[in-house]
Amino acid sequence: MSDALNPPVQNAPRKPTWRFMLSHPAHAIALGFGSGLSPVAPGTAGTLWAWLAFVVLQPHLSNREWALLLGAGLLVGWWACTVTARDLGVADPAPVVWDEVLAFWGVLWLVTPASWWTQLAAFALFRFFDAAKPGPVAWADELFKGRRGQSIGWRQGFGILFDDLVAALCTLLVIALWKWL
Template identity: 40%
Template sequence: MTHITGFDRRNWRHWLAFGFGSGLAPKAPGTFGTLAAIPFYLLIAPLAWPSYLGLIVVLTILGIWVCDRTARELGAKDPSAIVWDEFIGFFITMLPVSATVLTATHGWIWVVAGFLAFRLFDIWKPWPIRVIDERVGGGLGIMLDDVLAGLMAAAVLWLAIRFGVS
């Protein structure tokens, strides 16, 4: 991944792909992108689970197209400034955390746990994430490794919720 700043503030696709500007952070843009996803997560968290999941599917499909177009416009395979994939990965991570869990006394613990779990899998890239990251190109490749990292992090949260860690 390369850090490219070719952000065009007149282009709505760039706003989305760059995580509303959070991907422009000079260091750790993926971490800043994930942090920027938290307020958006808090806005969609109260949705009923099927609506939340449906929104993630729609935003993922949109993200594949937007990230592909933006990467092509920047002339790079997977620029680190593109962080929409981190938004989606974090939203997926938080799937097991219902609005009920989120509003409980320890709700913020789940947000922090989700953030840490997602960043761990996104940075570490265990199999098959690393293979996908290396072999799948375009918008699908940009998005898919973070979708998988989000699924792995969601499994960790689900296990923690299921077995009563709080």
């Protein structure tokens, strides 16, 4: 039990492994079913996994089903990202890529039907906004960050998702402007 005098114990930071991922359903979801375990650019690997999964799922799901999947994915992802960040002992761990998966699915769903080149442009724009964090994405990234020594909770779990949702919105705005001009 925790209170003001006895704050919850924060886990020491740890590196996720396949064993860690398979130890809890939240870990598997948050780590993008293994894509976040990539030793190089896990966010890019997670986004590529999202693109592949979208290509496989898209012909089988209606717009209503996509909306339900994204809504459920947001709620389940909030839980999964919170649990996994807490278990890793890091407020926003790089291997947690469910945020990229969910946000990029939203981008692809909203631009489809789209050519392969448009999807590639969406991928490049999304990765730019997510990695470089210009303007509103940087604001969103800082909004839910915890303070040093603070326990990792629902606020930080939502923060993991929020900056990527803002990056997706920025991506969609650029694509809309591109299509409009």
